[in-house]
Amino acid sequence: MKHYDVAVIGLGIVGASAAYAAAWAGARVLALDAGAPGAGTSGTSFAWLNAVRKEPEVYHRLNAAGMTAHRELSRELGGDAGYHDGGSLEWAAGGDEEHELRERVHRLASRGYPAEWISRERATGSEPGLAIPDHVHEVAFYAADAWLDAPRLIGRLLAAASARGAEVRDGTPIRSLRARGDRIEALVGDASETVATSFLVCVGPATQAFLEPLRVVIPVGRVPGLLVVTSRSAEPLHRVVHSPGIHLRPDASGGLLLGAEDVDTLAANADAPRPPSELAALLLERAGRVFPSARHVKVVDARIGVRPMPGDRHTIAGRIPGFVNGWVIATHSGVTLGPLLGRLLADEIVRGVPSSMLTPFGPERFMTAGATTV
16 A cells, blocks of 8 residues: 555645645645545635734734745746735724724734725725725725635645645545554555554644544634625625625625624524525625625625634644644634645654744643643
């Protein structure tokens, strides 16, 4: 049976990035997904590449580095790899919300992040289809932000990894995961023995359940969220927009992608569930207030996705405590951080070169909080 240096388990944006980086580092890579690559969390993400609300500063800087990694990867892959720049716009309703936004723009700019206030006229000049309220005289502009067609990038990454010898298998779950001393062993499909020297687990919201056979507890919760895709609007939208009650951006289909945090909360309320069609109509109505062309589009798809949320809300990336050949990545910022985390973990696994950038984000930080290992 063929043996591999590293098995990457889970092929969303994080796992696909890691498989690509490991293959290009010269490793024999087995890339596995129980379903279709990108069909899980990555395919139901708003996919806004940013470091706007990422605190504390060490986490902000990790996400800013993730944005840089995306730009580098886009140049590296060439052609249409799903990366769309243009920045993002944001305004607040006033009062405490506006105060928070002004403080945030000032803080980001002081860190060197491209954050500034632009006039209402300049904002509508760049996005003529926006209906910014008359009381809003300035709009926050984050010039380095972008959005991603994550499924397209995943496909490009896995094709490039395959070109370097990686074996990519979809519809292939791990049949058995077990601990033997301080090493992880896994059986895949009909295999009767360990298939790889090292393992990188990138299964997002399934992280806790996946690691259970190892008696490892790394707290990763599951957060539902709703996104709506519309038909093509008469007026195009070019970038990410955050306004009170709605965030929207272009969708790869040519329509709009809509979401809102309070609607995510409604979608997650199991005690009083509301039909996705009702929530989709709510998002569409809100979108029409700030982007009038949205009043004439239809809902094409309403996607309820489940996103991973680490116990302390910050990325988990590093060696699985108690094991010498196992690593894990779990993050709520997977789309922004995927290429960066994939490259840094590939460097550690394949080349034996850990990154100091990831030191604050290792999973061992949870071991002092009551988590256990074998």
